[in-house]
Amino acid sequence: MDAFKLIINGSKRLKNNNISSHQLDSEILMSKALSVTREKLLTNLEKNIDNDIAKKFDDLIYRRSKREPIAQILEKKEFWSKDFLINDKILIPRPETELLVEKLSQVFKNKKLFILDIGTGSGCIILSILSELFYSNGIALDISPHAIKLAQANANMHKLTSKVKFLRRSLDSIHGKKFDLIVSNPPYIITKDIKNLAVDIKTYEPKLALDGGNDGLDVIKKVIYKSKSILKIKGMLALEIGNEQFKKVSIILKRNNFRVKHLVKDYRQNIRCILSVLEKWENLSFSSWIIIEEEISDLGHKKVTSEEGMVRSAQTEVVASIMEI
Numbered sequence: 001m002d003a004f005k006l007i008i009n010g011s012k013r014l015k016n017n018n019i020s021s022h023q024l025d026s027e028i029l030m031s032k033a034l035s036v037t038r039e040k041l042l043t044n045l046e047k048n049i050d051n052d053i054a055k056k057f058d059d060l061i062y063r064r065s066k067r068e069p070i071a072q073i074l075e076k077k078e079f080w081s082k083d084f085l086i087n088d089k090i091l092i093p094r095p096e097t098e099l100l101v102e103k104l105s106q107v108f109k110n111k112k113l114f115i116l117d118i119g120t121g122s123g124c125i126i127l128s129i130l131s132e133l134f135y136s137n138g139i140a141l142d143i144s145p146h147a148i149k150l151a152q153a154n155a156n157m158h159k160l161t162s163k164v165k166f167l168r169r170s171l172d173s174i175h176g177k178k179f180d181l182i183v184s185n186p187p188y189i190i191t192k193d194i195k196n197l198a199v200d201i202k203t204y205e206p207k208l209a210l211d212g213g214n215d216g217l218d219v220i221k222k223v224i225y226k227s228k229s230i231l232k233i234k235g236m237l238a239l240e241i242g243n244e245q246f247k248k249v250s251i252i253l254k255r256n257n258f259r260v261k262h263l264v265k266d267y268r269q270n271i272r273c274i275l276s277v278l279e280k281w282e283n284l285s286f287s288s289w290i291i292i293e294e295e296i297s298d299l300g301h302k303k304v305t306s307e308e309g310m311v312r313s314a315q316t317e318v319v320a321s322i323m324e325i
């Protein structure tokens with residue numbers, strides 16, 4: 001049978017399973033089975049398909065008919081005009097998150113920043129920002145070992161390994177570094193709402209990347225509390241949030257000395273990203289500055305080894321920031 005007929009059959013099967021993008025998906029899956037681009041496939045639809053490829057295509061159509069996301073079947077997703085490797089252990093990068101990257105690239109154009117990405121997943125945010133902000137570098141954390149492995153592979157693929165260090169760590173474990181910019185797209189779905197998400201998401205994407213606790217704000221709050229002690233004064237916290245979380249999150253930000261500076265709306269006019277600046281530190285305790293990450297010293301940031309040195313460097317920063325105000 002030729003490619004055209006197989007694609008039509010595949011499309012019908014997907015349509016019968018209520019997949020609205022049935023035609024496009026069928027074409028993409030035939031391209032995957034043939035290992036050619038979709039463009040090449042579409043100029044060669046009369047090509048006769050041998051049995052092995054037809055079987056491969058049939059398996060891919062079956063997976064999609066069960067609502068497995070196309071990106072997981074292809075094991076890659078385009079984000080900010082780059083391909084990112086993905087799998088079923090990490091969140092598939094979303095177009096809304098590109099809006100965050102776009103805003104940050106505009107705001108910090110040509111700046112030299114030290115950036116922290118909390119909950120990096122595929123690494124799509126930090127790697128996209130670093131590809132725009134040539135002079136910057138950073139650290140990215142995730143508690144999922146799968147995420148860290150994949151993010152590292154993506155950094156390799158995009159030749160950005162010298163600019164970013166990926167650490168398998170919880171955000172609670174970062175101390176003593178002063179970042180210019182902290183970015184995070186934390187899990188923010190209310191636990192009891194997860195069961196109501198589309199099958200593609202609730203069945204195939206990891207709960208760790210979705211579950212924001214009883215009010216959806218568990219990790220967002222942690223990110224805000226942590227950020228106020230590891231950001232520089234006037235440093236920026238850039239958060240992606242859920243559809244209806246703006247009011248609650250902006251109150252938490254204000255209570256924690258952040259001033260909202262930019263908002264980013266999605267294509268449906270919902271506020272989805274909040275960029276806020278840290279106005280002041282509070283309850284500054286030098287003992288909380290003691291831990292410096294040996295692992296990140298190779299990024300070229302000054303490593304302070306003695307406790308005395310730590311206190312001195314902390315004091316210098318406080319004086320500098322008071323003068324700045």
Ligand SMILES: C[S@@+](CC[C@H](N)C(=O)[O-])C[C@H]1O[C@@H](n2cnc3c(N)ncnc32)[C@H](O)[C@@H]1O
Nearest residue numbers: 093119120121142143144170171185186187209
């Ligand atoms: C919504 S996903 C975002 C992934 C990626 N940044 C993106 O935008 O596509 C949230 C990520 O946060 C990670 N995560 C959840 N709790 C965390 C914590 N306490 N510390 C660090 N990472 C965490 C999850 O493993 C997941 O990869």
